[in-house]
Amino acid sequence: MRSPYTLENPPPDEPPREVLVPSLWRVQARWWKRHTPALDQRGVKHPVCSHCGQSWPCHSWACWDGQLGQAVGGPPVTGRTEAPAPTEPSRVLALSGVDAEKH
Numbered sequence: 001m002r003s004p005y006t007l008e009n010p011p012p013d014e015p016p017r018e019v020l021v022p023s024l025w026r027v028q029a030r031w032w033k034r035h036t037p038a039l040d041q042r043g044v045k046h047p048v049c050s051h052c053g054q055s056w057p058c059h060s061w062a063c064w065d066g067q068l069g070q071a072v073g074g075p076p077v078t079g080r081t082e083a084p085a086p087t088e089p090s091r092v093l094a095l096s097g098v099d100a101e102k103h
């Protein structure tokens with residue numbers, strides 16, 4: 001997912017309170033900032049990453065941004081927890097089906 005951070009509003013060096021692993025945050029925030037366009041690139045139409053030279057947003061930045069987004073919480077986290085839920089009722093049904101056959 002996208003983090004709430006932008007070039008104008010970069011992630012803080014010190015993790016927000018909701019971040020579970022502060023040491024990981026510091027690494028992620030550092031790489032997020034490395035994979036951003038240089039200052040003279042920021043006004044142009046097709047900026048490139050100052051670290052890896054790819055057109056920006058580069059792949060690495062997107063990865064770090066996604067990790068920061070997860071660290072501060074967001075919709076994909078709830079979406080992921082919903083995913084296992086549908087398997088529960090079907091498993092219960094299958095078990096009860098086996099049970100019914102026995103009797």
Ligand SMILES: [Zn+2]
Pocket residue numbers: 034035036049050051052053054058059060061
């Ligand atoms: Zn990059």
